[in-house]
Amino acid sequence: MSTVVTRLRGRQDRNVWFWVFVGPFFLGLLIFVYIPIVWSVYLSFFDARNTVTPTRFVGLGNYSYLLQDRAFLTSMGTFTVFAAFIVPVTFAGSLGLALLVNKAKVAKAFFRSAFFLPTACSYVIAAMIWRLSFFNGARFGLVNTLLRGLGFDNVNWLGGGNYWYWLVLVTLRLWLQVGFYMILFMAGLQRIPTDTYEAAAIDGARGWNVFRYITFPQLRSTSVAVLLLLLIAAFQAFDEFYNTLISVGGYPPFARPPLVYLYLISLGGGTQDLGLGSAGTIILTVLIAVIGLAQLKIVSLRSKEETS
């Protein structure tokens, strides 16, 4: 008996300490992440309106409904447009900033902090500032005041009568996240050995060529990680869309990314279709996983080609 207990406790009570440290975290993960995910999967096969313990099994009904639902498919289109803007722009912007700040001779720490600071700001607060102050469509919005001063007309930024809302949404996220990815790139830059640059300099490499043939290839693993993170973050876009565009009349049908659409279906107040909402999140999760894996695969194939 006692030998069993001793063995279970492990050498120097290692197993006990393992669970003391890991246990609470694991429990939290179980309760707040894994059980809800499993529950969502369960709900997605039921007609679950205004209940979390549904009784009417509908099989794949929720899935087939969503895959034929024009609004859901449009929301995927909205996401694609958003990702097509935000991923390359943030990538280029954060890489550019990282290169500049890395080269800075003075006040490097200051610039690094200054660009990183917006990351600490909440999406909700930033959305409020963008919506109510900068891009307010009324004549006293900040940008409109500037435009009027220059003799232009007011622009109704978020009204949907034009496509200016993309400018609002993209600049907002860019401001919030570019500093974070800059830090990732700076960490990558500092890992490149200086003697590589010295050797290149002796061979006569300058400016663009140094970047093209040394810096960028050496940043490959960082770039892959950044792209993947950016894409996933874009997929999860919710806060800035919801908080810049929601109004009393409801969320407008344009610029509605998948998560906002699913939120309105499942938790929107008037409708509480948890089965449909769950099915949507499962579809999104699978998509993110597939795209992420495909991207990793493509990149690893390319690196194999280059090494062979």
Place this chain on the structure above:
Amino acid sequence: MSFSRRRFLALTGGLATAAMGVTGCGSNTGRPNSGSSSAGGGGSKPALSQWYHEYGEDGVQEAVERYAKAYDKADITVKWNPGEYEKLVSAALLTDKVPDIFEYGNGPTLDMIKAGQVLDVTDTLGDAKDQFSAPVLAPMIWEDKVWAIPQTVDMQMLYYRKSMLDKAGVQPPQTFDELIDAAKAVKTKDVGGFFAGNDGGLGVLGALLIWSAGFEYLNEGKDGIGFADPAMYDGLAKFREFRKSGGVLESASADWFDAAPFVQGETAMQWTGLWVLPQVQKALGDDFGVIPFPKIGTSGRQAVPIGAFSSVVSAKGTDPDAAKAFIKWLWVDKEDYQVDFSNSYGTHIPAKTALAPKADKLASGAGADAAKFVAEMGHGPDLLWTPATAQAYTTALSNIVLKNADPKGEIAKVDAKAKAEIKRVNG
């Protein structure tokens, strides 16, 4: 910015939304910890929780707390809920800690009724049913049972600045064509012609475009929409023309439910609610008037929307019978409180028609006009016009106005959605 109660009132079709708030998880139901009625022995009163959303007018919270305190057959704890109230309620109803009594715009949703989350209060209302305004009560009736008791009636109408219209030489518009012309005529570089929200009226005017063109949400057989008609398509095309005429102010310092854009002179006409009347009177004195939404096309009619926040009893509450007794006491029997609730904080219309003359704010001027509009041209929501159908209609409207989509094709999609929804809820 004063947020009015109407923020949540789904007068335009039950679309549940709120502006920018962030929902907090409400673990506190507001129910006192002293235990439930079943726990207490002889003599102890049941303890009940009652939920309200955050009313914008000063004094409402104190008033409802006062009413609750005055009731001697139960201990009522009022919970005041800032933020996205409807989401808070629907989330709470999924748990075991439900509010015993809660208010909801135009009664509970059909899904709440069908999921068994709320109780039928027909017996509570009893003979008093006939004392309530019929179109107000209509959306709270399902399968001949009443599911909520109306607390107070709210309505919306068009406010205009007399001086600005006079200066431009136009009369208050009676028809939609006149509205288009008037808005263009009064507009200046700094003052918009007509304002109905920062979405250009897509959210709040949707239902009015149906009623003013002479139609109803649903057809007589109640199995599809009631406005798949060429006159409706023409009206929608007219609305698109209006939006592009330059007379519509599409952005202002606040949304349509707030008096600010109108009283600050940002617009000459604004579609907003009766509730802002005291603010408008204070700011503009006599320099304003009110009219219903103008009629559209030859078969049209003027219209105003009405709606009512209503008291609902949870099925899973601690003591449903005590909860029913309380809402009967407050919203059926205590007429002095009902008048106080409607008349003392902002302007509203008592839900029982006989009480309207006792509300002095409705006795003269714009208040009296509003009461007349409600009686003669008031339209309320329809339970079968579900949130999903309302969403489909808003999408159609947005596509027609913003993307130049063909009204007929878009309305056909709304009809398909409505048919599917009606079939679902009847199934």
